[in-house]
Amino acid sequence: MQGKVYFIGAGPGDPELITVKGKRLIEQADLILYTDSLVSEEVVANTKPGAVVEKSAGLALEEIVERMVQAAQKGGLVARVHTGDPAVYGAILEQIVQLNEAGIEWEIVPGVSSVFAAAAVLGAELTVPELTQTMILTRAEGRTPVPEGEQLRDLAKHGATLALFLSASLIDKVVSELREAGWSDDTPVAVVQKATWPDQMVLRSTVGKVASEMKRLGIRSHAMVLAGRALDPKLQWSREHQSKLYDKTFAHRYRRAVADTDGKGEGG
Ligand SMILES: C[S@@+](CC[C@H](N)C(=O)[O-])C[C@H]1O[C@@H](n2cnc3c(N)ncnc32)[C@H](O)[C@@H]1O
Structure with a gap:
């Protein structure tokens, strides 16, 4: 057989x-x-x-x-x-x-992709309610070309969370394309090198600083670059972006809404 x-x-x-x-x-x-x-x-x-x-x-x-x-x-x-x-x-x-x-x-x-391992290391939710509900998994164009319409500057215009594979050595190009797409220099970027390995390295940075900081730390390979507003570490201390899933005034298949006292709920 x-x-x-x-x-x-x-x-x-x-x-x-x-x-x-x-x-x-x-x-x-x-x-x-x-x-x-x-x-x-x-x-x-x-x-x-x-x-x-x-x-x-x-x-x-x-x-x-x-x-x-x-x-x-x-x-x-x-x-x-x-x-x-x-x-x-x-x-x-x-x-x-x-x-x-x-x-x-x-x-x-299937296996746990480095994109999700990196998010776990950072303690990040990549789809934050009302901030972004989309993730783009991509790579910067280097020796390997990317198809027409998939240039980083085009993808970044969506404002979604970006997960960049195979791009650590192309960080200068990444930064210039994010700027071209209109991303401000203070937009959060996080880099996790060798996520979940004993010698893992984590860098929390911004569009404006990430290239020089990666070079200073010598991060040129084996790194996941996550970029976008969902990577803002301050979100972990803010109640501003809460999902409807656990909102007590929001009914869904598994739960009835409680009375909506301020009139903003969606029924019950
Ligand atoms: C050939 S790709 C393979 C990706 C793999 N199939 C995955 O799902 O993670 C290799 C790239 O994945 C990323 N990568 C893989 N493992 C990683 C890890 N432990 N930490 C950070 N990035 C990793 C890096 O961007 C690396 O350049």
């Missing part, structure tokens, strides 16, 4: 942030191929006797797929472990295409 390939999200670093399912599959796998320096060795430490564990950073796409196909054709279970969530900048599509061509079954097991 033919085996199967699982694309598994390892989470951002902390080995406890992998899903129960991802952990179980790694423990059962015959071949474990894991990506780059952002997957902790601890995540792939518990494997069954005889399992092959290999880093994929030095391998070409064809070599990776060849290993997976061979193992699956022998009936093996393959754990292809990616950092964060495999669906975000995981380069899984090109692997999926070749697995389909080879007739190998596959499945994706």
Whole structure:
């Protein structure tokens, strides 16, 4: 019987942030191929006797797929472990295409993306009521081009929370595009390098200061840049932006509203 390939999200670093399912599959796998320096060795430490564990950073796409196909054709279970969530900048599509061509079954097991790990480290809600209800996950354009209409200066015009992957070394460009989009220099920006790793670094800054502060701290890679008004640390001490979800005058499926004494509620 033919085996199967699982694309598994390892989470951002902390080995406890992998899903129960991802952990179980790694423990059962015959071949474990894991990506780059952002997957902790601890995540792939518990494997069954005889399992092959290999880093994929030095391998070409064809070599990776060849290993997976061979193992699956022998009936093996393959754990292809990616950092964060495999669906975000995981380069899984090109692997999926070749697995389909080879007739190998596959499945994706999601993981905690670094965007959410960074938000957790910062204690931030990224969708703050009445401030922004939208998040944009993107990257600055560097050697890898972004499609027409997805330039940062266009996306930033929405005023939504921005999560910038793969952009730490392009911070000067990020700042100039945010300014072009009309963002003021005091707009909050937070940077988390190696979120949830023992050597994690957190920088709370602004559009005006973030580039020089990142350079001073030597943050050039492995960093999540979160920008926008939702990143204002003062929000954690303000009652201004409260959701309707727990508003006692706001009825919804699971709760009846109490009498609205000042007439502003939405019924009950
Ligand atoms: C190739 S992408 C992979 C993203 C991954 N699939 C995810 O969901 O987080 C690598 C980029 O993700 C971000 N990243 C991944 N892990 C991170 C972490 N632990 N802390 C901060 N940023 C991280 C950085 O922007 C890094 O340049």
